[in-house]
Amino acid sequence: MxxxxxxxxxxxxxxxxxxxxxxxxxxxxxxxxxxxxxxxxxxxxxxxxxxxxxxxxxxxxxxxxxxxxxxxxxxxxxxxxxxxxxxxxxxxxxxxxxxxxxxxxxxxxxxxxxxxxxxxxxxxxxxxxxxxxxxxxxxxxxxxxxxxxxxxxxxxxxxxxDRSAAATRSTPVLEADELQRLMDACSDRHEVLVVLLTYTLAGRVSELCAADLADLENSGRTCRLHLDRKGGKERVFTIPPELCELLDDVTAGRTGGRLLLRADGSPYTPASVDRLLTRLGRNARVRTCPAAYTGRGRRPKGDEDKPRHSFRTCDRCRDITPHVLRASRLTHMHDQDVPLEEIQRYADHADPATTLGYIRQRDDEGLKARLAAASVDLYRHVLDRWTVSQGDR
Incomplete structure (x- = not known):
């Protein structure tokens, strides 16, 4: 029943x-x-x-x-x-x-x-x-x-x-040139605003899509955005002046409604932002392999039996998602030597282990090589004694 x-x-x-x-x-x-x-x-x-x-x-x-x-x-x-x-x-x-x-x-x-x-x-x-x-x-x-x-x-x-690795294993981090290509692929200022705001605030897409115009507080060239974050936490972000100017242009003439709107006036949703970033990533050829742009439509002569490329099944092609922008921002902060505690606070993580899960350790193999090489000083004399010299071989 x-x-x-x-x-x-x-x-x-x-x-x-x-x-x-x-x-x-x-x-x-x-x-x-x-x-x-x-x-x-x-x-x-x-x-x-x-x-x-x-x-x-x-x-x-x-x-x-x-x-x-x-x-x-x-x-x-x-x-x-x-x-x-x-x-x-x-x-x-x-x-x-x-x-x-x-x-x-x-x-x-x-x-x-x-x-x-x-x-x-x-x-x-x-x-x-x-x-x-x-x-x-x-x-x-x-x-x-x-x-x-x-x-x-x-x-x-x-x-x-493995909380320190699992979060980023499946989430690629964009380098600076990839992020710039993604922004250049935007077709209007509404799309640019979504990309810039998501990246700048390392935001969760659900939080940004739920923000209203009333949550934006303007004061001269600066503005502050009030966000309801995960766990019911309320946070206020001071937006860089340059981004405030874009916000003013995009929201000019409006008195209410959602903060992030598409060019046709409909509000962005987490699903529509995800689709937008996926399209931008493919158009900008970010995290895609060369095969993604060949063999589409008519196949080359002699390759009629070759299957068409599929983004879904290709191991080298990755869709760009809002989570990619969040992981990229936190990783770039780490690259800029921002202390872990500050990155954790910016991301609103209760546990620093969660923050570590987002941070891509740069040159991980090189780091391990340097640390391993540093141990040689302790036992170099042993190696000198027991290692056969090149001339004796």
Missing amino acids: VNNLTRRPGSELATASTRAEDAYARIRAQLGAVRPAGTPRTAPPVDRLALLAEACDEETFRLVMDWLASTAARTTTSKRAYADDIRHWAGVTAEHGQRFNLDAITPGVLTTWRLSEEERGRAASTINRRLSALQSLHDFHAHREGRHPVKLVTRFDRPKI
């Missing part, structure tokens, strides 16, 4: 009052809509709320709604990610013939799921994120029941992550 969405989740939200109605509507708006996996691209998006109602039993649905309404997920992006993770777990329990509820997730189910995800090549960070969402819901339920929370997910269920 599908849950009735006219019923309000949870005891407080179930109260028939204007305030409860407003709270429920806010949750629905925050969760937004998504196109379920496996549906055609032309299919209309479906409210996440409706998908959760279909996936969970009635009691668990109310629990999930109360959890998403709590401070467990402080930002809209986090709420949506948590909702999508719960829908994923609902798919796991559906394989066992059950609608999603916490009792359906047993240690055996967790182990089988983790092994299956690893077999499919799922990133360890994704596995850990989904386990964290599940544990958070479990802890929230225990708190509501007045019980001491018991670990549903133990350290034995979590794959190991």
Whole structure:
């Protein structure tokens, strides 16, 4: 039986009052809509709320709604990610013939799921994120029941992550000339603003797309931008004067709405920024191999059987994403000898290990070679004694 969405989740939200109605509507708006996996691209998006109602039993649905309404997920992006993770777990329990509820997730189910995800090549960070969402819901339920929370997910269920390397292994860092080519490929000042602002602030694309024009505070040639960052943190960034001038030009004549708009007046979304940067990267030939620009359309004579180049399958071609600009900015700060603590604060990382995961250690092989060579001074006399000289060979 599908849950009735006219019923309000949870005891407080179930109260028939204007305030409860407003709270429920806010949750629905925050969760937004998504196109379920496996549906055609032309299919209309479906409210996440409706998908959760279909996936969970009635009691668990109310629990999930109360959890998403709590401070467990402080930002809209986090709420949506948590909702999508719960829908994923609902798919796991559906394989066992059950609608999603916490009792359906047993240690055996967790182990089988983790092994299956690893077999499919799922990133360890994704596995850990989904386990964290599940544990958070479990802890929230225990708190509501007045019980001491018991670990549903133990350290034995979590794959190991090399936090200092995993974040950048799959995220390329653009060098200065590549970044300049990317900027030169922009077709209008709206696109330029997106690239420059994302790079300058080492910003998360969801935060920048959520910023309103009212969050921009002008004062002469300088301006300050108020951003709601991950974890519900509010931060104020002083924008360089040169970039403020571009902001003034792009927003001239406007009194409200989103800060970042496309040339047609529609607001940028994380998905549209991702598509923009991918297009710019390909047009500027940044992080692409020569084969990406040959053999497209008619194949050369004699190569009719040769498959066309594919960006998706080519190991040398990389799409440029907002995360690439963030990683590039943090790495360039490191190149400029900015202390790690300052880079960490600029990126709003709670743990310096997370910052290290973004920083590309320049000339890593050379660094190891220099440090290894420095040890020779300690035992050079031993080498002189036991190493056969060139003349004696």
